[in-house]
Amino acid sequence: MTQASSWTAFSTVMRRDLMVVMRRRSDVLNPLLFILMVVSLFPLAVGPGPDILGRIATGVIWVAALLSALLGSERLFRDDFLDGTLEQLTLSPHPLSLLAAAKIVVHWLLSGLPLVILAPICALLLKLPSEAWLTLLATLVAGTPILSAITAIGAALTVSLGRGGALLSLLLLPLFIPLLIFASGAVEAALVGTAAWPQVLLLTGLSLLTLLLAPFAVAAAIRVSVN
Amino acid sequence: MWRWLHPYAKPEVVYRLLGRWLPWVAAAAALTLGAGLVWGLVFAPADYQQGDSYRIIFVHVPTAMLSMSLYVALAISALVGRVWQLKMADWALAAIAPVGATLTFISLATGAIWGKPMWGTWWEWDARLTSQLILLFLYIGVLALYHAFSDNRNGAKAAGILAMVGVINIPIIRYSVEWWNTLHQGATLTVFERPPMANSMLFPLLISILGFGLLAAALIFHRMRNEILRQELRRPWVKNEFGKELNEAERT
Numbered sequence: 001m002t003q004a005s006s007w008t009a010f011s012t013v014m015r016r017d018l019m020v021v022m023r024r025r026s027d028v029l030n031p032l033l034f035i036l037m038v039v040s041l042f043p044l045a046v047g048p049g050p051d052i053l054g055r056i057a058t059g060v061i062w063v064a065a066l067l068s069a070l071l072g073s074e075r076l077f078r079d080d081f082l083d084g085t086l087e088q089l090t091l092s093p094h095p096l097s098l099l100a101a102a103k104i105v106v107h108w109l110l111s112g113l114p115l116v117i118l119a120p121i122c123a124l125l126l127k128l129p130s131e132a133w134l135t136l137l138a139t140l141v142a143g144t145p146i147l148s149a150i151t152a153i154g155a156a157l158t159v160s161l162g163r164g165g166a167l168l169s170l171l172l173l174p175l176f177i178p179l180l181i182f183a184s185g186a187v188e189a190a191l192v193g194t195a196a197w198p199q200v201l202l203l204t205g206l207s208l209l210t211l212l213l214a215p216f217a218v219a220a221a222i223r224v225s226v227n
Numbered sequence: 228m229w230r231w232l233h234p235y236a237k238p239e240v241v242y243r244l245l246g247r248w249l250p251w252v253a254a255a256a257a258l259t260l261g262a263g264l265v266w267g268l269v270f271a272p273a274d275y276q277q278g279d280s281y282r283i284i285f286v287h288v289p290t291a292m293l294s295m296s297l298y299v300a301l302a303i304s305a306l307v308g309r310v311w312q313l314k315m316a317d318w319a320l321a322a323i324a325p326v327g328a329t330l331t332f333i334s335l336a337t338g339a340i341w342g343k344p345m346w347g348t349w350w351e352w353d354a355r356l357t358s359q360l361i362l363l364f365l366y367i368g369v370l371a372l373y374h375a376f377s378d379n380r381n382g383a384k385a386a387g388i389l390a391m392v393g394v395i396n397i398p399i400i401r402y403s404v405e406w407w408n409t410l411h412q413g414a415t416l417t418v419f420e421r422p423p424m425a426n427s428m429l430f431p432l433l434i435s436i437l438g439f440g441l442l443a444a445a446l447i448f449h450r451m452r453n454e455i456l457r458q459e460l461r462r463p464w465v466k467n468e469f470g471k472e473l474n475e476a477e478r479t
């Protein structure tokens with residue numbers, strides 16, 4: 001028996017996870033609808049004036065992104081844990097951190113990427129001035145990988161606990177705070193007309209660092225949970 | 228070093244060692260804390276601007292300083308537990324976390340009590356306050372995760388991973404929050420840039436910092452001993468140590 005290369009293992013896990021999700025399309029759509037709902041609740045709650053909405057738009061979109069990442073966190077590992085797939089993955093000869101990275105990528109493809117695509121609609125709904133749109137998109141592209149990576153750590157830690165929803169948000173939301181600050185700072189800078197790229201670059205750096213380290217933490221957490 | 232450390236991986240050795248240290252540490256804590264607080268709260272001169280309200284710093288500053296260092300200690304013991312698979316480090320994590328969380332809460336509460344008369348508000352979204360609040364959330368997360376597992380060994384491992392993730396995040400959170408604050412409001416609260424303190428205030432402060440440190444150590448030692456007993460209840464050495472008490476407890 002020849003051993004598959006690491007890349008094959010990585011792409012196989014990715015393809016398999018994507019296929020599992022595609023069999024239940026509603027799982028893909030629901031988080032997006034959730035974001036749209038949250039975003040459209042705000043004008044009803046704070047009033048439709050463009051001055052207020054434009055100011056809070058970034059915050060609202062980002063908070064919606066955090067919540068929808070938490071919402072989609074269950075499907076990262078829960079089913080695999082229940083049917084034993086996760087245990088099989090830990091037995092694989094390939095590093096578990098690599099396979100965890102594949103799962104993080106899939107989570108991003110299903111929650112981060114749609115958010116990036118949806119962002120212009122949200123910005124339109126919230127009357128974000130058009131000069132800040134590109135910056136908002138840039139922060140979302142740079143920042144949502146962090147969201148997926150850290151969510152994966154929390155989901156792996158709590159996967160064996162049955163109902164981990166409230167606990168998960170307790171663990172993760174404090175870790176998202178820098179992300180929120182840099183992202184809204186960048187858009188704010190774009191709104192007042194100063195350079196937004198330092199914040200976007202910082203965010204990108206954070207994102208790369210998180211993507212580098214998170215798979216190891218996820219792998220360690222999976223081993224604790226499966227044990 | 229490993230050969231020197233190895234005996235201390237045995238629960239009963241650590242239990243007895245901590246038991247021998249505990250009275251001394253507790254006595255030293257009582258002494259220094261008493262001295263520092265009485266000196267600070269009663270004998271130190273009142274501040275020329277803030278009057279007597281500044282005296283809360285003799286509680287506030289020590290707890291705030293310890294809250295951060297205890298989180299680092301928590302993460303270090305998590306790392307030790309992770310790398311060398313020492314049960315003792317897992318139990319140290321369980322012993323440190325509640326003490327650290329309580330100190331963080333005390334520092335926030337005393338800060339709020341001081342802030343009301345001085346700044347005119349219980350809470351200000353200032354960089355330091357915010358990062359302290361986030362630190363409290365991180366502590367609560369570690370505690371919640373530890374207690375969520377029915378098996379303490381797994382709970383400690385999971386909480387340890389979270390503590391290590393948190394300690395990487397602490398500097399990022401701290402600087403991002405500072406940067407966020409300065410972006411929005413400029414330097415608001417120059418209260419923290421204190422002029423050099425007079426010795427009559429500085430010495431009691433240093434003594435109470437030492438006192439709170441010793442108090443935290445004593446509490447952690449005590450919790451650690453309890454944790455060891457709780458985990459090792461069925462082991463022979465506990466039966467030997469507490470044979471009489473255990474029999475009596477079973478009879479009643």
